[in-house]
Amino acid sequence: MKISVKDAETGNRISMEVDDDNTIEEIIEEAANYWRKNPGAYVIRFGKKILQAENTVKEARLQEEDVIELIPDPEGGKCFQKICL
């Protein structure tokens, strides 16, 4: 099955062949490696839903031509959370 992964920071997309038993983690790792990003740094959007890394393509109900997206998860402020909160 063919799906696309969108990099929200550039708008670029890659199209991928995936199987029903592939996990979201495998897909994101492949895409992140291609774009030289840290796969663990992103939240994965599929429409209005978050995709969980451990779910398979089948469990996530992805279908042909669907688009999933890497969304940044920024942190701001003066110091790290464990010090501040």
Add this chain to the structure above:
Amino acid sequence: MVKINKEKIKKWEAEPPPAARVCPPGEKSFLQEKYSQLGLKNFEKLKAVPSNEKKVETEVSNEVDFYIREIAFDKMLKHCYDMALEGNEAMGLLVGDVKQWKSVYSIVYDVATASLDSSPFYVRFSRDAFEELFDKLDDIEYDYIILGWYHSHVGYTSFMSGIDIQTQMKYFSQPFHAAIVIDPINIEAKAFRILNKKCIEVPYAVFK
């Protein structure tokens, strides 16, 4: 099997930049006008948070290539002000597109935010807020780019802290990305970007 077939690079449409009010580094009059226009008063209620954080050395650029729609700019100011009333930082994403005319420029059409884990010194999206954020992104009808992020410093001036620089480098390292840092108490809103491992303060322009 996961196999990448091909990459589709997003094309930057050719379009002249909008007529806009330029806010060069150091300019305050536009922001003061905006605060007055938006009715952002009662500064005595806003609590300045003392900070001794060492500021990252910053250079200044004069080239205007970051345009923000006024509605989005107003939303950022209001969000940061409202959160400052509670003594906390605000944050959101800058949503828009990249265009080209004589040169490449960024154009922010809207901002997207959701519930935050926020303190006087720290901010990020709440771990259970992403579906709220995705609702907003899913409603956007054009093929958007997240051009950067905005957040506030509650009374300790607008600059890029160490953690802000880390975020910028991790997610927003393209030359068309920027970070907007707003201090609602000192009435500051500055734009920054990281280029060649240097932090650069850049002018921005606000259009209707």
